[in-house]
Amino acid sequence: MSNSEKIKDTKVFALLMFGGIGSRFGWEKPKQFYKISNRTIVEYLVDKFVNLELFDRIVVVSPEKYIEETKKELENFKDKVYIIPGGDTREHSVWNGVSFLGTFAKEDDIVLIHDGARPLVSKEIISHNIEYAKKFGAVVTAINATDTVGYSEDGVKIDEIVPRSKIFLHQTPQTFKHKIIKSSMESEIENLHLFSDDASIVLANGYEIYYVQGSRLNFKITSQEDIALVKLFIENRIY
Numbered sequence: 502m503s504n505s506e507k508i509k510d511t512k513v514f515a516l517l518m519f520g521g522i523g524s525r526f527g528w529e530k531p532k533q534f535y536k537i538s539n540r541t542i543v544e545y546l547v548d549k550f551v552n553l554e555l556f557d558r559i560v561v562v563s564p565e566k567y568i569e570e571t572k573k574e575l576e577n578f579k580d581k582v583y584i585i586p587g588g589d590t591r592e593h594s595v596w597n598g599v600s601f602l603g604t605f606a607k608e609d610d611i612v613l614i615h616d617g618a619r620p621l622v623s624k625e626i627i628s629h630n631i632e633y634a635k636k637f638g639a640v641v642t643a644i645n646a647t648d649t650v651g652y653s654e655d656g657v658k659i660d661e662i663v664p665r666s667k668i669f670l671h672q673t674p675q676t677f678k679h680k681i682i683k684s685s686m687e688s689e690i691e692n693l694h695l696f697s698d699d700a701s702i703v704l705a706n707g708y709e710i711y712y713v714q715g716s717r718l719n720f721k722i723t724s725q726e727d728i729a730l731v732k733l734f735i736e737n738r739i740y
């Protein structure tokens with residue numbers, strides 16, 4: 502098979518990470534069930550991904566305890582998404598998704614991993630991730646630091662100022678060929694809790710990873726004060 506035939510034959514999967522319980526959000530349920538303009542965050546993001554029509558399958562990772570509630574919330578998409586249980590840390594949840602995909606993904610198929618807590622991701626960022634992952638095998642969405650960046654060993658006194666043009670803040674999607682993310686995670690299977698994103702695991706396995714331009718709008722909902730901003734953008738269709 503020629504290279505262009507291979508790329509045409511490549512399938513693209515999305516892993517939507519909703520496996521967290523939102524402890525910093527401090528609400529009665531995980532933050533994905535919070536409603537903004539009459540829709541929960543999980544429903545809003547799944548609807549966005551389904552409507553893009555870029556994915557062969559979409560897998561939603563939910564906290565085990567909330568699987569039934571997630572299914573209820575996504576009733577309208579029940580033929581379009583798989584819902585599977587997550588793990589104790591984000592990377593354990595990602596591993597559950599990556600191994601689930603192993604039952605039907607081929608080595609060069611693309612796995613796009615996105616935080617459910619970043620609902621304002623744009624179509625442009627998603628399609629650039631897919632395009633560049635097909636070309637390079639491993640890509641990460643990121644933005645440059647715009648504030649001055651200090652380094653402090655003890656968190657009290659400044660040791661140095663880090664050149665900010667070389668600092669990249671990682672967002673999601675983080676997108677990989679299935680064989681790259683699967684083999685990297687397998688070799689770190691005992692250490693998954695030590696990594697704060699998927700790229701760190703792939704980098705630890707010696708792969709080259711390339712950046713895709715992200716956006717300040719693609720921020721992660723962490724605490725309740727982030728909701729006002731998301732609401733503003735969704736209601737004014739700025740995303």
Ligand SMILES: Nc1ccn([C@@H]2O[C@H](COP(=O)(O)OP(=O)(O)OP(=O)(O)O)[C@@H](O)[C@H]2O)c(=O)n1
Pocket residue numbers: 518519520521522523524525526531532562587588589590591592594595616617618619721722723
């Ligand atoms: N065990 C976990 C932990 C996190 N996540 C997902 O990873 C993303 C980033 O995590 P974070 O914002 O930290 O979400 P929570 O873990 O829910 O929040 P907190 O850390 O405040 O508990 C979220 O979309 C979250 O659902 C996950 O799938 N499985």
Ligand SMILES: C[C@](O)(CO)[C@H](O)COP(=O)(O)O
Pocket residue numbers: 591616670671672673697698699721
């Ligand atoms: C994956 C991530 O969103 C990239 O910035 C981030 O590392 C997740 O961190 P969290 O502590 O699980 O929110």
